[in-house]
Amino acid sequence: MSPIERPEGLTAQVYKEMERMVLEGELKPGERLNEYALSVRLGVSRGPVREARRALEKAGLLHSVPARGVFVRKMSPREIVENYEIRALLTGFLCGRAAERAKTGDKRRLWTMLAAMEDAVARGEIDEYYGVNLEFHALINRLADHDYARSTYEAVIKETHHCRTSVIDPVVTNSQHRQLLEAFEAKDAAAARHLGETHVLAGKDRWVQAESAALREAERAS
Numbered sequence: 001m002s003p004i005e006r007p008e009g010l011t012a013q014v015y016k017e018m019e020r021m022v023l024e025g026e027l028k029p030g031e032r033l034n035e036y037a038l039s040v041r042l043g044v045s046r047g048p049v050r051e052a053r054r055a056l057e058k059a060g061l062l063h064s065v066p067a068r069g070v071f072v073r074k075m076s077p078r079e080i081v082e083n084y085e086i087r088a089l090l091t092g093f094l095c096g097r098a099a100e101r102a103k104t105g106d107k108r109r110l111w112t113m114l115a116a117m118e119d120a121v122a123r124g125e126i127d128e129y130y131g132v133n134l135e136f137h138a139l140i141n142r143l144a145d146h147d148y149a150r151s152t153y154e155a156v157i158k159e160t161h162h163c164r165t166s167v168i169d170p171v172v173t174n175s176q177h178r179q180l181l182e183a184f185e186a187k188d189a190a191a192a193r194h195l196g197e198t199h200v201l202a203g204k205d206r207w208v209q210a211e212s213a214a215l216r217e218a219e220r221a222s
Contacts, residue, residue, distance in 0.1 A: 014042060015052040022061045022072055023161045029074035033062065060159060075159060077211060083160050084204035088197045090153045091137075095180060095196030096189040097144035106143055107184055110136065114177050121170040129170050136177065140196075167206040176202065 018038065021027045033053060039046045053070055056062045063073050075083070102110070113136045120129035141150045176199045183191040 010044060011048045011051045011055075014044060014048040015055055017042060018049070018052050018056060019059075019061065019158075022056070023158060027072045029072050031072045032068075033070040033072065035070075059155070073159070080160060080207065081204060083156055084200060084207070087153065087156050087160075088200035088204070090149055090156065091200045092193040092195075092197030094141050094144040094146065094149055094153065095183075096193030097146055098140045099184045099187055099189045099192035101145055102143050102184050106139070107181065110139060110181055110184065113139070114174065114181060117170065117174055117177070121174065126168065126170065130168060133170075133173070167203065167210045169206060172202065173199070 018027070027033070035046050035049050035053065039049045042049070053062060057064060057070070061073055062070055064070050113132055117129050117132045117136065120126070120132060141153060144150065176195065180192060180195045180199065183195055
């Protein structure tokens with residue numbers, strides 16, 4: 001990695017890079033943060049790293065343990081389930097509003113994104129699929145035109161990126177995306193709200209099943 005360049009605020013750049021490292025799993029849940037190593041890696045002094053670290057603590061991605069240091073937040077199973085459940089409510093709300101407000105051009109963009117996701121799955125490019133999936137939901141959230149719900153959703157979803165990528169099922173989720181867009185075409189806000197909510201809850205169910213399977217495997221191995 002090349003050292004960070006400095007045209008915008010240095011702390012803001014460091015924050016974005018550290019946030020990316022957490023969300024993409026380069027800094028793993030439970031891992032202790034090494035400010036000196038990060039400052040060397042990013043080619044900056046420890047000051048901007050420390051400021052970015054404090055901001056990431058406020059954002060809930062890092063947490064401080066007295067006399068031990070700062071760690072990447074590791075959510076408990078209960079916290080993860082509760083996160084999914086709150087995100088389901090937010091997603092349903094945003095999808096319902098977007099179904100009422102989306103114009104023809106907006107819906108065309110969403111169908112194009114769905115086609116891109118299906119193509120990525122067919123080629124086995126799951127990382128590419130996941131990136132377009134994030135853009136798909138981000139566009140729906142913008143179309144909903146509700147700043148508070150959207151900002152709350154964005155704060156909540158950052159906490160569970162690592163969970164979602166580990167239990168992703170593109171074939172199932174693309175089928176759900178298609179049903180959602182059909183509700184958009186019909187301007188059926190109630191159906192869109194229900195589909196948005198169940199879309200997220202299906203992800204929760206996949207995570208719970210995977211977690212249970214991992215626990216059973218660990219018990220057999222012990």
